[in-house]
Amino acid sequence: MAAPGGDRVRPLPQTPAALELRHAVRDWLGRYAPNGVVAVGLSGGADSLALTAAAVAEAEVVDALIVDHALQAGSQAVAAAAADIALGLGCRSARVLTVEVTGEGGLEAAARSARYAALDAARGGLPVLLGHTLDDQAETVLLGLARGSGARSIRGMADFADPWGRPLLGVRRAATRELCADLSLTPHEDPHNASPEFTRVRLRTEVLPLLERVLGGGVAPALARTAEQLREDGAVLDELAEKLLNAASDxxxxxxxxxxxxxxxxxxxxxxxxxxxxxxxxxxxxxxxxxxxxxxxxxxxxxxxxxxxxxxxxxxxxxxxxxxxxxxxxx
Missing domain, CATH: 3.30.465 (Uridine Diphospho-n-acetylenolpyruvylglucosamine Reductase; domain 3)
Structure with a gap:
């Protein structure tokens, strides 16, 4: 599905959540996409809806890409509704990408692979903004820590790893829900995001709340800061390692x-x-x-x-x- 939008941009209210998300997106665009033309990966959930709204307010042009994993009854309707919302927010276009989820590594990994492949094929050379928040970053750091694979596995997600942009890594998940409420948008609640069969869900609903209680709060921001520091250190080490590799190569x-x-x-x-x-x-x-x-x-x-x-x-x-x-x- 593709349809024109952009001529009916919905203004954002001057609420704390709107200002926080707009600032985050504006900062990201200034560093990585100064021409202001981007795509947004939109699931219909609160994070990606809020990101789309902020992107439309700050970017010159936004194309929405909605992946339908076809894993649940009614997924087609959910995707179509997300596309309609994107156009109502002012996106230039909204496309639904239906994928087949197959492969090894479990349902979560297979869905992720299918989703990224579809977004990459449809982005038309544009960077794709994703709605990962500070809370997602904290979960990613904990997952990496459990793998025990060194600093690389706990430095989390980068704010830009071409073509994937993550402007909201400094924004809490609560702020995206607040912006949706400010805009009277009802996010889609994916049942998979509440299913305890997925490790990330248990981290979100059991492990992080427990750590917050035991350690007195501030755990998620601390984990995100740790990831940022490790990425900074890792970039220097990677550069030096590349020089070593060139010197050793024969x-x-x-x-x-x-x-x-x-x-x-x-x-x-x-x-x-x-x-x-x-x-x-x-x-x-x-x-x-x-x-x-x-x-x-x-x-x-x-x-x-x-x-x-x-x-x-x-x-x-x-x-x-x-x-x-x-x-x-x-x-």
Whole structure:
């Protein structure tokens, strides 16, 4: 579905929630989309509705993209209603993208993959704003902490990771609901967001409230600040690791001597980038430590298989003649 809008922009009231969201979106646009032309991923929930309203107020042009996962009865009507609201708010266009949710990793992961793929295909080169809030960031940090995969897994979501923009990472979820109330909008309540079978839902409804009570409040903002600090530190380390990777690279292999003399934080980052560039997927801390041991704790051990190989093969990192090498081997 696609329809023109934009000639009936709905003005926002001068309420605290409206001002907070407008400021957040304005700041994001100034840094990442100064031409003011963006798309918004709209689910019909409070966060994305409020984001859409603020984006229309601050951006030059907003196109709404609504993904229908077709997982629940009536999802088509929900998507159509969200498109109508988007046009009423003043979006230039509103398109419903129906997807098929399949794949490994559980329903939540499969739906996420389908959603992002659909948004990427439909965005027409525009950045896509997503309604993730400070509360979502706190949940993401806790999930990463539970994985135990180091600083990278707990630095949360970036405010811009091309093409995905997240202007509301400093805004609490309560503010998006307040803006919807200010605009007399009734957000869609996705039943999946209240289902305890999903880990993120239990974090939201059980773990974070418990931490707030035990630690005396302020937990979600503290987690979000931690993520921001780690992203800042990580950007510097990634840049230094890229220089190390370039220095160690030799026709697709890596020099053991160059890697061995580097600090561990840089060496493992360089190894990670090298593996990803070769097609590795779903890298874990265990994979990285095992490959790193080929450099720093060599005892004649065999190669290390990592995920991402072609069907019927394995992607294996080995130590050979003073170098780290990668090869696809029969499985």
């Amino acid at each position: 026709a697709g292999s890596l020099s053991i001597e160059t890697l061995a003399t580097a600090p561990v934080a840089l060496r493992r980052r360089a190894i990670r980038s090298w593996l990803l560039a070769a097609g590795a997927k779903a890298l874990t801390d265990k994979h990285l430590r095992a490959v790193d041991a080929l450099v720093t704790n060599w005892r004649g051990q065999g190669g290390v298989a990592v995920g991402g190989a072609k069907p019927g093969t394995r992607l294996v990192a080995k130590r050979e003649h003073g170098k780290l090498t990668l090869a696809f081997t029969p499985h």
